[in-house]
Amino acid sequence: MRETDLLHHVRDTARRLLADRPDVIVGPGDDCAVVRTSGGVLLLKTDQIVEHRHVAAGTPLDMVARKAIARTVSDIAAMGGTPRYALVGAALPRHYPQADAQLLADALHRWGLHFGCPVVGGDVATLPRETDPFVLCVSIVGEPHPRGPVLRSGAKPGDTLCVTGAIGNSFRSGRHLMFEPRVAEAAWLASTLGDALGAMIDISDGVGLDAARIARASNITIEIDAPRLPLHTDAGPASKAIADGEDYELLFTLRPDCPIPDACPATGTPITPIGRCLPGEPGAWLLDLGTRTDVSSLGWDHR
């Protein structure tokens, strides 16, 4: 199974099945689902952590819990929303030590509260073998920004592509366990820029791959200038850093007449313009020393 193929299949199936459901404002295929209940609009997101895959064996359980909550929160942030409540499904190996299970549960509750979405419910299941990897499935209910959810499909030719913070080498450096989901930054961008904020996504799989997702959803071409990419000092060259993923920074577009902020005032997180949106075939290209490389597939497929 290729996860990307399955996700495309799911998106197409959902579009067909949900065509006559105007209450499903955004279905599968963006950072979150956007739905209407009798009380208002909600953002809904689910994401999983698999041992050995998203966290190495032996990762401290407090850090596992932090990452499980934070990466789902990051998807709520990618729409400019506010996380409100979390649910956790934990599938744990047979004979999992009671002390570890309690430590993990306590950490999930603590990080849920920390990130603004207390864990209000969950389920525990036991896997058949002691050697099975644990699976944590975190679902978060969020509320959209008053501006409305910031979708992947909102970019237009002429927009400037920007990124928060710095990118590259997140997994090997351990930063993937410690990142701050950009909830405050996203809300500030949505409040300050309003409709001048075009499209937004969080960088989970890689700058190239995630930029291409904006490009496809918005039906534009994206060019990224390698020298302008804000890289971590340990990240290596731009062409490698954009494929690393797990940065959980915001990648977003601004309308051409919009002044580009240097940083988010409340947090000091820097904002860097790194490229542009153009008319043309959907995809993401890296411009580096006069060469133009297709980076639409550069990144993890699909964690």
Add this chain to the structure above:
Amino acid sequence: MRETDLLHHVRDTARRLLADRPDVIVGPGDDCAVVRTSGGVLLLKTDQIVEHRHVAAGTPLDMVARKAIARTVSDIAAMGGTPRYALVGAALPRHYPQADAQLLADALHRWGLHFGCPVVGGDVATLPRETDPFVLCVSIVGEPHPRGPVLRSGAKPGDTLCVTGAIGNSFRSGRHLMFEPRVAEAAWLASTLGDALGAMIDISDGVGLDAARIARASNITIEIDAPRLPLHTDAGPASKAIADGEDYELLFTLRPDCPIPDACPATGTPITPIGRCLPGEPGAWLLDLGTRTDVSSLGWDHR
């Protein structure tokens, strides 16, 4: 790890951490969480299906998908609520056939729509080995009945204990793959009976164990009359049937002055009075041929 011990630990932790969060109306420990958003009150529930554990290997994927959605819907029903939207996290073994993955995804979408909660988002992850069991985590957002959510804690001494449908032998007979979550029945009970509907739970783990959950939450004793239990013809004796679980029928209490309906008019599902609520030590007892047996632990721990 004993799942029940962990769930108790989680409930106690959540109570402590959420003591100053009046927006979390009901946290871990009931059929669903009940939370307040800016737009109104929501029911939130997550539940998991583990291969080999909740479904046998080789179960048709359409039936796996049905059960995964239906058992979470059943928890929304247990509060008298209406399921609205579903999210699915699927962790699938390495080299899982693409055709099977698509069949499973299509079935989840179809059953979500069928049960009133379209799948609006999800995540796919790949497990490290081909022999790993798949894990499906279904989260559902529901809306409460205008009466308010029907909690486990609403029973009072003097209430009559009732059950919908028939019970026993659900897993071996295959009925655990085909049950109808009692959404319509629960909504009808809540509409018709209002505050005369005391407490409610769905029978997932066993009549004894689930009755004891009402008893503990409501601080009462429950007595069940064995001869009055509506058993499936293949269920064997009452003392065995109440430990089988996986019935997904509603177990609920009615105030003493409330006439007991024979059936739910819209669906024809029978309703049977099977026991009573009394003051006393929390627990569930089975009365059978003059013997009184503690059945508080009779059932699965904890699927």
